Amino acid sequence: MKQRLHTVAIVDDHLLLSGSLEKLINSFDGFKVLFHASNGKELQHKLKANGVAPDIVLLDINMPVMDGFETAAWLNENYPQIKFLALSMEDDEKVILKMLQNGAKGYLLKDIHPDKLKIALSEVMDRGYYHSEKVAATLLHSIQPSNKEVEVKFKENELTFMQLACSEMTYKEIADVMNLSPKTIDGYRQELFNRLHIKNRVGLVIYALKNNIIEI
Amino acid sequence: MKQRLHTVAIVDDHLLLSGSLEKLINSFDGFKVLFHASNGKELQHKLKANGVAPDIVLLDINMPVMDGFETAAWLNENYPQIKFLALSMEDDEKVILKMLQNGAKGYLLKDIHPDKLKIALSEVMDRGYYHSEKVAATLLHSIQPSNKEVEVKFKENELTFMQLACSEMTYKEIADVMNLSPKTIDGYRQELFNRLHIKNRVGLVIYALKNNIIEI
DNA sequence: GTTGTATTCAGGTAAAACCCTCTTGAAATA
DNA sequence: TATTTCAAGAGGGTTTTACCTGAATACAAC
Numbered sequence: 001m002k003q004r005l006h007t008v009a010i011v012d013d014h015l016l017l018s019g020s021l022e023k024l025i026n027s028f029d030g031f032k033v034l035f036h037a038s039n040g041k042e043l044q045h046k047l048k049a050n051g052v053a054p055d056i057v058l059l060d061i062n063m064p065v066m067d068g069f070e071t072a073a074w075l076n077e078n079y080p081q082i083k084f085l086a087l088s089m090e091d092d093e094k095v096i097l098k099m100l101q102n103g104a105k106g107y108l109l110k111d112i113h114p115d116k117l118k119i120a121l122s123e124v125m126d127r128g129y130y131h132s133e134k135v136a137a138t139l140l141h142s143i144q145p146s147n148k149e150v151e152v153k154f155k156e157n158e159l160t161f162m163q164l165a166c167s168e169m170t171y172k173e174i175a176d177v178m179n180l181s182p183k184t185i186d187g188y189r190q191e192l193f194n195r196l197h198i199k200n201r202v203g204l205v206i207y208a209l210k211n212n213i214i215e216i
Numbered sequence: 217m218k219q220r221l222h223t224v225a226i227v228d229d230h231l232l233l234s235g236s237l238e239k240l241i242n243s244f245d246g247f248k249v250l251f252h253a254s255n256g257k258e259l260q261h262k263l264k265a266n267g268v269a270p271d272i273v274l275l276d277i278n279m280p281v282m283d284g285f286e287t288a289a290w291l292n293e294n295y296p297q298i299k300f301l302a303l304s305m306e307d308d309e310k311v312i313l314k315m316l317q318n319g320a321k322g323y324l325l326k327d328i329h330p331d332k333l334k335i336a337l338s339e340v341m342d343r344g345y346y347h348s349e350k351v352a353a354t355l356l357h358s359i360q361p362s363n364k365e366v367e368v369k370f371k372e373n374e375l376t377f378m379q380l381a382c383s384e385m386t387y388k389e390i391a392d393v394m395n396l397s398p399k400t401i402d403g404y405r406q407e408l409f410n411r412l413h414i415k416n417r418v419g420l421v422i423y424a425l426k427n428n429i430i431e432i
Numbered sequence: 433g434t435t436g437t438a439t440t441c442a443g444g445t446a447a448a449a450c451c452c453t454c455t456t457g458a459a460a461t462a
Numbered sequence: 463t464a465t466t467t468c469a470a471g472a473g474g475g476t477t478t479t480a481c482c483t484g485a486a487t488a489c490a491a492c
Contacts, residue, residue, distance in 0.1 A: 406451065
């Protein structure tokens with residue numbers, strides 16, 4: 001029985017992967033790759049220029065120029081009929097959640113078996129979504145918060161202070177930049193040191209790194 | 217004219233990539249994928265078990281269990297007749313050099329065009345090596361050392377000091393642990409601050425992180 | 433109104449961190 | 463032997479951090 005041909009677009013900056021993925025997907029019965037893009041901006045152009053939109057977009061998260069998050073948000077907004085699957089290396093809980101919140105119909109890890117890709121594509125077309133066991137488990141974990149992660153929140157100013165304190169600036173300089181008195185800055189410092197149980201600025205840098213508040 | 221079929225093995229922990237790469241390579245005239253492995257250990261087993269060795273190994277660098285460097289060294293030692301190409305995301309100069317020193321016949325970035333892969337495989341079989349323009353440029357850069365990177369080395373004590381300074385310890389405590397006078401520790405600090413052009417301990421932490429002297 | 437509570441900032445102090453210069457002693461080298 | 467080099471460390475200084483307590487303001491809740 002002949003079924004309708006589903007079209008796929010691949011958005012990934014690794015040409016080697018997207019190129020070979022095309023071969024793989026074209027070998028799947030009922031699927032065909034329509035085009036590639038190496039980042040979100042390129043996808044936008046091609047969608048606008050092409051006239052015809054794909055059924056599914058495979059969307060890499062780590063890309064230059066316009067990354068997966070932005071692209072997801074844009075797709076969701078402008079092409080809600082396109083189903084897109086996030087494609088990523090890591091199974092970072094926060095990242096998965098963010099992509100799903102941005103409308104992704106599924107989350108594929110790059111270490112899945114190629115056969116799984118066909119299953120994923122088919123399920124997305126049939127049921128509207130696909131979730132691997134691994135991702136499902138991660139999601140479950142996220143709604144069953146472990147007793148130790150207390151999910152510390154920071155106010156906007158605290159966050160700014162932390163980021164600046166993780167540079168070589170003195171507190172005086174930070175105060176100038178944030179347009180606050182050095183005494184206020186000292187207040188932030190004290191409050192954070194107490195709350196996070198740290199002894200000095202090095203502790204703050206370490207905390208910020210461990211919690212993805214800053215990057216190196 | 218019929219040419220001999222060249223065999224390829226793929227070592228990469230991303231099944232999706234290796235699986236689709238297989239399709240791509242099998243579509244190349246004159247090449248065929250013999251088997252996959254998701255890390256170096258698996259490659260060892262399959263080579264020993266298989267009896268027949270591939271002509272070329274495509275070797276990913278970032279893998280769990282046994283990474284590209286170890287695998288390269290082992291291949292070079294035990295199967296010198298197998299030509300292997302390093303496959304990686306980043307074009308880190310040090311990494312490229314290390315792989316080439318370990319006997320890689322070429323270095324492929326994952327963002328190359330699929331057609332380039334065929335060229336690379338062919339050239340490796342014909343000429344014994346393949347180097348893309350990008351990698352060639354990087355290599356050139358490495359033998360023409362830029363005036364600024366002076367390849368900073370550290371003495372054992374300096375390294376220990378740096379690692380301890382990247383914790384919440386005071387210099388006094390570091391002096392105790394290292395069994396040296398606080399004044400000596402202050403000397404290390406001063407010397408490092410000058411050499412690395414940093415202003416305070418936060419700068420040291422950042423430097424240590426960027427240069428893989430410590431990890432978080 | 434009053435009672436919270438959050439934000440900003442002040443004064444004061446001790447301890448670290450930071451910086452420069454100098455001595456000593458041992459080892460390497462001329 | 464004389465000279466240089468270098469790690470360890472000291473003296474003595476300034477600046478920054480770190481810690482405490484308390485006050486003025488503002489805004490919302492009771």
